Amino acid sequence: MITAQNLELIRGNKSLLKNANLRVHDGQKIGLIGANGSGKSSLFALLKGELHADAGDIGFPAHWRISSVDQETPSIPSSVLEYTIDGDSEYRALEAEKGEAEAVGGDVLANWHHRYEALDGYSMEPRAAQLLAGLGFGHDAQSQPVSSFSGGWRMRVNLARALLKPSELLLLDEPTNHLDLEAVVWLERWLKRYPGTLIVISHDREFLDNLVDGIIHFNGATLDTYSGDYSSFERQRGERLMLQQAVFAKQQRQRAHLQAFVDRFRYQATKARQAQSRVKALEKLQAAAPIYAASGFDFRFFAPEELCSPLISFDRVQAGYGDTLILKQIHINLLPGSRIGLLGRNGAGKSTLVKLLAGVIQPISGDVDRGRQLQVGYFDQQQLDALDLDASPLLHLQRIAEGKKEQELRNYLGTFGFRGDAVLAPVGPLSGGEKTRLALALLVWERPNLLLLDEPTNHLDVDMREALILALQEFPGAVVVVSHDRHLLHTVVDELYLVANGEVRPFDGDLDDYQRLQIKSAPQPSGVSTEENTEGGDSNTTPGRVNKAPDRQEQKRLQAEFRRQAAPQRKKINAIEKNMAKLEATLASLAEQLADPTLYTDQPVEALNQLMKAQGEGKNALQTLEEEWLALQDELEVMTQAFDEQFTG
Numbered sequence: 001m002i003t004a005q006n007l008e009l010i011r012g013n014k015s016l017l018k019n020a021n022l023r024v025h026d027g028q029k030i031g032l033i034g035a036n037g038s039g040k041s042s043l044f045a046l047l048k049g050e051l052h053a054d055a056g057d058i059g060f061p062a063h064w065r066i067s068s069v070d071q072e073t074p075s076i077p078s079s080v081l082e083y084t085i086d087g088d089s090e091y092r093a094l095e096a097e098k099g100e101a102e103a104v105g106g107d108v109l110a111n112w113h114h115r116y117e118a119l120d121g122y123s124m125e126p127r128a129a130q131l132l133a134g135l136g137f138g139h140d141a142q143s144q145p146v147s148s149f150s151g152g153w154r155m156r157v158n159l160a161r162a163l164l165k166p167s168e169l170l171l172l173d174e175p176t177n178h179l180d181l182e183a184v185v186w187l188e189r190w191l192k193r194y195p196g197t198l199i200v201i202s203h204d205r206e207f208l209d210n211l212v213d214g215i216i217h218f219n220g221a222t223l224d225t226y227s228g229d230y231s232s233f234e235r236q237r238g239e240r241l242m243l244q245q246a247v248f249a250k251q252q253r254q255r256a257h258l259q260a261f262v263d264r265f266r267y268q269a270t271k272a273r274q275a276q277s278r279v280k281a282l283e284k285l286q287a288a289a290p291i292y293a294a295s296g297f298d299f300r301f302f303a304p305e306e307l308c309s310p311l312i313s314f315d316r317v318q319a320g321y322g323d324t325l326i327l328k329q330i331h332i333n334l335l336p337g338s339r340i341g342l343l344g345r346n347g348a349g350k351s352t353l354v355k356l357l358a359g360v361i362q363p364i365s366g367d368v369d370r371g372r373q374l375q376v377g378y379f380d381q382q383q384l385d386a387l388d389l390d391a392s393p394l395l396h397l398q399r400i401a402e403g404k405k406e407q408e409l410r411n412y413l414g415t416f417g418f419r420g421d422a423v424l425a426p427v428g429p430l431s432g433g434e435k436t437r438l439a440l441a442l443l444v445w446e447r448p449n450l451l452l453l454d455e456p457t458n459h460l461d462v463d464m465r466e467a468l469i470l471a472l473q474e475f476p477g478a479v480v481v482v483s484h485d486r487h488l489l490h491t492v493v494d495e496l497y498l499v500a501n502g503e504v505r506p507f508d509g510d511l512d513d514y515q516r517l518q519i520k521s522a523p524q525p526s527g528v529s530t531e532e533n534t535e536g537g538d539s540n541t542t543p544g545r546v547n548k549a550p551d552r553q554e555q556k557r558l559q560a561e562f563r564r565q566a567a568p569q570r571k572k573i574n575a576i577e578k579n580m581a582k583l584e585a586t587l588a589s590l591a592e593q594l595a596d597p598t599l600y601t602d603q604p605v606e607a608l609n610q611l612m613k614a615q616g617e618g619k620n621a622l623q624t625l626e627e628e629w630l631a632l633q634d635e636l637e638v639m640t641q642a643f644d645e646q647f648t649g
Contacts (some may be wrong), residue, residue: 001025001060002047002169002197004223008055009042016042018221022058024214029191029198031208031230034218036433036461040201044068044171047199060169067167069175073154075147080137080157083146084128087161091119113594113612119166122616123623130627131160134186135179136346152178152381163190172200176207177458180346181484185518203462205230206486299415299441299467301475304449306373307336311450311478312357317366319349319356325364326352330504332497334450338478341489343507343514344499350482351380353504354452357480377448379456383439389428393418393438396427400445416441417464432459440468449477457485486511569636576629583622590615 004022008015016039024030032040045051046058048066076083086092094115101112120127132142135156146157155178162170176184188210191198199216202208208215208230215226215233226233310333317330326349334340334357342350355361358378359370388396397409413423416437427435436459443451451472457465465488472479472492483489489496489511496507496514507514594611 002058003060004056004058006056007046007053007058007223009039009046009051010054011039011042015221016218017223020056020221020223022216022223022225024197024199024216026197027195028214029194029212030200030214030216031212031233032199032201032216032218033203033208033230033233033462035463036431036459038218040218041173044173044199044201047169047171064168065166066169066171067162067165068171069155069162069173070158071173073146073151073158077145077147079143080132080146080149081125081128081142084132084157084160084164085124088119088124088165090166091121091124094119094121109608113608117612117615120619122613123620126620126623128160128164131163131190132157134183134190135160136183156183159187168196170194170196170198172198172202174201174203174459176202176204176484179484181343181486181515182345182518184484185515203457203460203465204485204487205462205465206490299444299471301444301451301471301477302447304375304447304477306375307449307477308371308373309335310369311336311338311371311374313369314356314363315367315369317356317368318364319352319361320364321352321361326502327356327499327504328502330356330366332357332504334478334480336449336477338480339492339494340478340480341493341496341511342480342482342499343496348499349502349504350499351454353499354378354380354454354480354482357450358452374450375446375448376450376452377443377446378452379439379443380454381458383443384432384435387427387435387438390426392424392426393441394423396438396442397445400442412445413441433461433464436460437464444471451475451477451479451481453479453481453483455483456481457483457488486515566636566640569632573629573632573636576625576632580622580625580629583618583625587615587618587622590618 002022002024004020007017007020007022009017009020032043034040042051046053047060048068078086094112097112098116101109116122129139129142133139136153137156137160146154149157159172159175162172175187179187184204184207188207191200191211198212200208200212210229212229214228215230217224217226217233217237224237226236228236312332312334314330314332318325318328319330320326330353342353344350352361356363358376360378393413394406394409397413398404398406401409410419410423413419417434418438418441427438430438436456440456456468460468465485469488469491479492481488481493496509496511497504498507498514590611594615
C-alpha cells in the first residue's frame with residue numbers, strides 16, 4: 001500500500017502540495033489527474049526518490065520494485081529489441097554471471113538456473129518482441145538501431161522497457177501521447193492484465209474510463225481521492241460544482257450544441273451512428289459540464305471571412321515522397337461543415353493525407369481543386385518546433401496581428417490560459433501543453449475555413465481538450481482530424497475515413513466498430529446486421545432502434561447461423577486447449593527431472609542446459625498458446641455480444 005500523510009511539496013516559490021493525504025491499495029489502477037503544472041510529475045518523482053518531501057511522509061513497502069518510462073532516449077547503435085531488454089538490469093546482471101556459474105558448476109550452477117528461471121529468462125526475448133509489436137514495431141523494425149528512429153518512436157521503446165521490467169509499482173506519465181489509436185487499444189488491454197499497482201497520468205478520458213478503478217485529483221494543493229473511473233469522478237465532482245449558478249448556465253449552452261446535432265440527424269440512416277455517439281456524450285455532459293465550465297479556457301473559432309463550396313476536392317490523386325507512392329486514387333470532397341476523422345495504423349499515410357490537404361506536399365498526379373477563398377489552418381506537433389523560443393506569446397501574436405491594440409491581444413490570449421505576466425514570458429521554458437495552446441491560439445487568429453488537425457490534444461489537459469471540443473463543434477468551416485483521443489473523435493467528427501493499404505475510403509461503421517476490428521480478426525456473424533435504413537422501411541420500426549425483434553422462425557435461423565459462424569473459433573479453442581494440456585504435462589516432467597540433485601553434480605553441464613532450454617521453450621510455447629486462447633475467447637465474446645444485442649431486438 002502507498003500512503004502519504006500531511007505531505008508538503010514546494011518547487012521554487014510554488015506550493016504544489018500542503019497537508020495532502022493519500023492511500024493507494026495493492027493492485028489498484030489509479031488515474032492521476034490535474035491541470036498542467038499542478039504537480040503530478042513531481043509526485044512521481046517523490047515516489048521514485050528523486051525528490052524529497054518538504055514536510056510529511058510518503059512511503060510504500062520496501063520490497064516494491066518501481067518501473068517508469070525514461071523521458072530521454074540516447075541515440076545509440078543498439079537494436080530496439082536489445083535496448084528494450086537492457087531495461088531489465090536484474091536480468092542483464094544475471095545473464096552476465098552465466099559463464100562463471102557454468103565454470104564452477106554444482107550448487108552454484110543450480111542456483112543460477114533457479115534464479116534465471118525465476119526471472120523468466122528463457123522467455124525474455126519473445127516477451128520483449130511481443131511488447132514492441134503491440135506498440136507498433138514490426139519484426140524488421142525491432143532489429144534496427146535505436147538511433148534510426150524519431151523522438152516519438154524512441155518514446156515507444158522507452159514505454160516497452162518500462163512494461164518489460166518486473167515491478168510491483170508501475171508509473172506511467174502520459175503513455176498515450178506518442179501512440180496511435182491501435183497502440184492505445186493494445187496498451188489498455190496489456191495494462192488491464194498488469195498484476196501490480198498502476199498509477200497513470202493521463203488526460204485521455206476514455207483511456208482512463210477503460211482502465212482505472214480510482215482517481216486522484218490535484219485540487220489546488222491537496223489530493224482528492226475518488227472511487228471509480230474518470231466518468232465517475234466527473235459525476236462526483238460535478239455534483240459539488242452544480243451548486244454554482246454560473247456553472248449551470250454554461251452547462252445548458254453546452255448541452256444545446258450537442259442536442260441540436262442529435263435532433264437534426266437522429267433519424268437519418270447515414271448519420272444514425274454519429275448521432276448515437278452524441279447521445280452518449282450528452283449523457284456524460286450532465287455531470288461533466290460544471291467541471292469544464294469552471295476551467296480557465298473559453299475560446300471560440302472566429303467565423304471565417306469567406307466560405308466556398310467545395311473548399312477542396314481531390315479526384316484520382318496520388319501522393320508520396322520522391323519515388324515512393326504512399327496513397328493512390330484519393331477521392332475527397334470537403335464542404336463547409338464537413339467533420340472527418342482519419343483512422344489507420346501509424347505509417348499508413350494519415351499524416352501524408354493531411355499534409356497533402358494543407359499544401360505542405362504536392363500530389364504526384366490527379367486533379368486538385370482548391371476553392372478561391374480557401375484558408376487553411378494546419379496544426380501538427382512540428383508547429384511547436386516552429387515557435388520562437390525567445391519570443392513571448394504576446395510577441396508571437398503581434399507578428400500576425402499588426403495594428404491591433406495590446407489589450408485586445410491580451411484578452412484574446414487570456415482565453416487560452418495566458419494571463420498577466422505569462423503573456424510576456426519567453427516561450428522556451430513553457431511546457432508542451434502550454435506551447436500547444438499557443439500554437440492553437442495563433443491558428444485560430446488566422447480565421448481559417450478548413451482546419452487540419454494532426455494529434456491536436458497531445459500534452460493538453462482535460463479542461464483545454466474540452467474547450468477545444470466545444471470550439472470545434474461551433475466551427476462553421478470543415479474539419480479533418482487525426483487523433484488517438486476517442487472522446488474528441490466521438491464528439492466532433494461525423495464521418496470516418498480509413499487510410500489503409502495505400503487507399504483512403506469511407507469507413508462503414510463508427511469508432512466502436514473500428515476498435516472491435518483492432519482486437520479481433522473474425523468478421524461479425526452474418527445475418528445479425530446492426531443497421532437498417534429507417535427511411536421507407538417497416539412502419540413498425542421504432543425511431544432510434546433500427547431493428548425489429550426477429551420472429552420465432554427467424555430466431556432459429558439466426559441461432560443456427562451464429563453457431564456456424566462461431567464454429568471455427570470454438571474448434572480452434574478446443575485444439576489449443578489440447579495442445580496446452582500436452583505442454584503442461586511435458587513441463588511437469590521437465591520440472592521433475594530438474595528437481596533431481598544429481599543433475600547438478602554427476603551429469604555434464606550440457607545435459608542440464610538442454611533440459612533448461614527445453615523448459616524455457618516449453619514455457620514460451622505455452623505462453624503463446626495462452627495468448628492465442630485469450631484472443632479467440634475475446635473474438636467469441638464479441639461475436640456473442642453482437643448476436644445477443646440483435647437477438648433481443
